[in-house]
Amino acid sequence: MLSPGFAVRERKIGDQELVILKAAENTNEAFITIDQDHRVLFFNKAAERIFGYPREKVIGQDLSVIMAPTCSRDHRRAVERYVQTRIPVRIGHDTELTATRKNGETFPANISFSVSEIGERIYFTGIVRDLTETKALQERVLQSERLAALGKVVAEISHEIKNPLIAIGGFARQLLKEAEDEKVRRKLSIILNEAQRLENLLNDLRDFYSTKKLKIESMDINDLLNEIYLLFKDDCGKRNIEFSFQKDRDRVLVNGDRGKLKQVFVNIVKNAMEALEGGGSISIDSRVEAGKVEISISDNGCGIPKDQQEKVFSPFFSTKEDGSGLGLSISKRIIEDHKGSSFKLESKENKGTRFTVTVPTSGT
Ligand SMILES: Nc1ncnc2c1ncn2[C@@H]1O[C@H](COP(=O)(O)OP(=O)(O)OP(=O)(O)O)[C@@H](O)[C@H]1O
Ligand SMILES: [Mg+2]
Structure with a gap:
């Protein structure tokens, strides 16, 4: 019995081949194999998940069913060029590009290609890794590095500002206790409130930039x-x-x-x-x-x-x-x-x- 992701079902295969096939079927990367006529022969589970197409709609079809028209034209040309010249351009290298899912959503992807010649026929396999999570993780790491650097500056500045601020607030409170003139009292309470507000702001800033x-x-x-x-x-x-x-x-x-x-x-x-x-x-x-x-x-x-x-x-x-x-x-x-x-x-x-x-x- 062959993997459901495969187009050919007639031929019996041995255990070893089956193990490799199952590994390709169940891996986290999308495996898409086409023949030299650009027809899809293998479309594994991850390919269904990543691209959003059920394999019944893809296997046996031209690869263009899952590609944007310009992309598909370039791809077909590259396949034809390889068939004629046997000179690999992309084969063996990793390429990062933006791919598109069935619902139109684009995502960052890493693609590598491998080629196999069996008898007279040439088969190409594209292995696609969805980099959405990796990129998001990298962005989070960058963001926390940026925050850590800013946090250090903020902590130093707020430390320098906090002490004089506490002194200003403390003296204003003291003077307020002694002052009798209403105008003076009003001005002192403004100083006190504003000093308190700045202290709260410094605390908020410290929290915001904290990487604890x-x-x-x-x-x-x-x-x-x-x-x-x-x-x-x-x-x-x-x-x-x-x-x-x-x-x-x-x-x-x-x-x-x-x-x-x-x-x-x-x-x-x-x-x-x-x-x-x-x-x-x-x-x-x-x-x-x-x-x-x-x-x-x-x-x-x-x-x-x-x-x-x-x-x-x-x-x-x-x-x-x-x-x-x-x-x-x-x-x-x-x-x-x-x-x-x-x-x-x-x-x-x-x-x-x-x-x-x-x-x-x-x-x-
Ligand atoms: N329950 C709410 N109803 C209406 N507007 C709200 C509500 N919660 C938040 N907002 C709006 O969101 C803004 C941002 O809120 P946030 O708590 O981040 O800051 P803030 O309240 O303005 O200042 P502070 O940092 O002192 O809390 C507010 O200024 C207000 O316009
Ligand atoms: Mg608020």
Whole structure:
């Protein structure tokens, strides 16, 4: 019995050949074999997955069925040239190029070619490796190297700024205690607030550029959400905001960095409160489904216009007078650093916003 990826089925083959055939069928790289007439003879499982074509639609057909017309013309010419001259141009080399899937999506690929002559006939095999993940990984490494370099500079600068800032704030606080003149008091409180704001900004910058690894531990995420609820409940009450927390289980264990996850939820709830100037409602919902816990934090505030929904995750994007614009970009990074977790935003202008954080559970 021959592999399903193969076009010829009549001839019996030995065990050794079968082993090689199965290896080619089951490997992670796409194996596509054509004959000298450009007809596809072999199209393995990975080829189906990578290019998105079922083999029934490809085997026995001209290779052009899976290629863009210009690409296919060049390919056919190269095959003809080899058949006439036997001079390999691409054969034996790796080439990186952009390939196209059936659905039109393009992807970076590495291709190498090999040729086999059997009797009078020549067969060409293209081995295609999908580099999407490799490239994404390289980009992530580059990005974290860039961040590490910037982080060092930021840490040094903020260290230099922080001490004088603490002194300015400290003296302003001291003078405020002694001052009696209302005008002087007002000016001193401005100095104090601004010094505090700059200190917060320095902390945010430090977090943003921090490349410290997460401290992963087994933790009850509903316990953390309850802590967040208690932290903001009174403040919400004062601002005429109805604040609620619903959960479908008592305990939900996840593997996470409690401190960092707390920072994420604090950022989201703070944003929600800031979006509800005249009052409104905020609700936290925790739901377990299919091995994941989905935590949504919804508000019925001003919402985020469609054209800003991507930008809110960019560092330094803020529509607030005194916002650093780092809250959501830090939060998104923290969630992405938690394996298998995701962050989603849904928002309608003048209706409200919902952030959903999904984290794999490790037990309940
Ligand atoms: N719940 C929300 N409702 C409406 N707009 C929001 C909401 N959450 C975020 N935004 C928008 O996204 C922007 C970026 O949010 P982000 O938390 O990153 O920064 P910020 O709140 O402006 O400043 P800070 O760094 O001090 O948190 C906000 O300025 C605001 O325009
Ligand atoms: Mg914020």
